[in-house]
Amino acid sequence: MKIPPEITYRNLDKSEAIDNLVHEKIAKLEHICNYINSCHIAIEKIHDRPRTGSPYRVRIDLTIPPGHELAAEKNPGEGIQYQPLEAVIRETFDAMRQQLTKITQRQRPSEQANRHTEAQENTAFVTKLFRENGYGFLKTLDGQEIYFHHNSVLHNDFDRLEIGTGVNFSWEQGEEGPQASTVKIVDKPGVRVGKSSETLVEPPLDWQE
Template identity: 40%
Template sequence: MQVPLEITFRNAERSDPVEAVVRERADKLKQYFPNIVSCRVTLEVPNRTPQYDVLNHRVSIEISVPGQELVVSSEPTEHEDFNDIYVTIRNAFEAAERQLKDYSGRLRESRKPIEDSPYATVNKIFKDEGYGFLLTPDEREIYFHENSVSHPGFSKLSEGDTVRFVESRGDEGPQASLVKPAAR
């Protein structure tokens, strides 16, 4: 994740064991979509009053991925008098995993195969800032971000390397939504 995980306890006591389970489950989300920008988890006890402790818990998860916000909430049904916080966390993260798998699948479907993509040369690379520019055979310069570079990754690229890329329209002009080092 580019932004550290945020965990908020609302109307509930902070708990180290609960927080550890949330961190473990949030770490697993990367296997469903590796380019998660941020993740915010809120654990709360709704309708809690000083005279009456409601033992139901609500877990909300907000996941930022490039171009979209995914939101999941798991809460008790109207017929439950009690729900286990760990079961609610599990249910919320399972729903988040399904959403990430679905999002990842939609991205794969919308991308054209990289094997049919044009070649370019890495013209400039700014490793500390996490971006660079490609130079196409027709002398156009295309921006790319480190998150758009496939295996073996951004850190292995150097100026002069030949790559295949998928071009898309960015806010400030053309950019590469996928960059793959060409086979050597």
């Protein structure tokens, strides 16, 4: 994100649990779209004792190139009385996620045609690995981050992955952004993997994690 997210609280105190939830949800939006320009979240307590609905209102404003402005707001006036703040935050981020997914799906085909070669689309390196939880993230040669699950790693090779392992992969659009559907190890840092006929992947000189 070009500008750090801005989170404002009105008429209520910020708690660590709420702040952690908001940042977790922001991170998931960035997995859907890794070129968000700015993000502003306003969390407000508008009633102390509403007759119906929640006393809270949550609004999210995003900007993404080339000039798109997205907004999602939840102010549940009906339904469950005193709906907790966590539920209102989740509903607001779900609404924003749906908007962001639709717009990135429309943009992605043309962007890939202009920004990727066929080899770049299918080549990446492991940059994050959560072995105990069974998932990780890849980064393509042009900087796109791709989620993958251990089930997508071919030949049961998930345990052989390390940070920096080079892979070939195929991807698909998931509910929360692009994710690898198949991952095949090409080489590991300093170690030749696979048949001798396979070509080792070399990152460009300016590539960084």
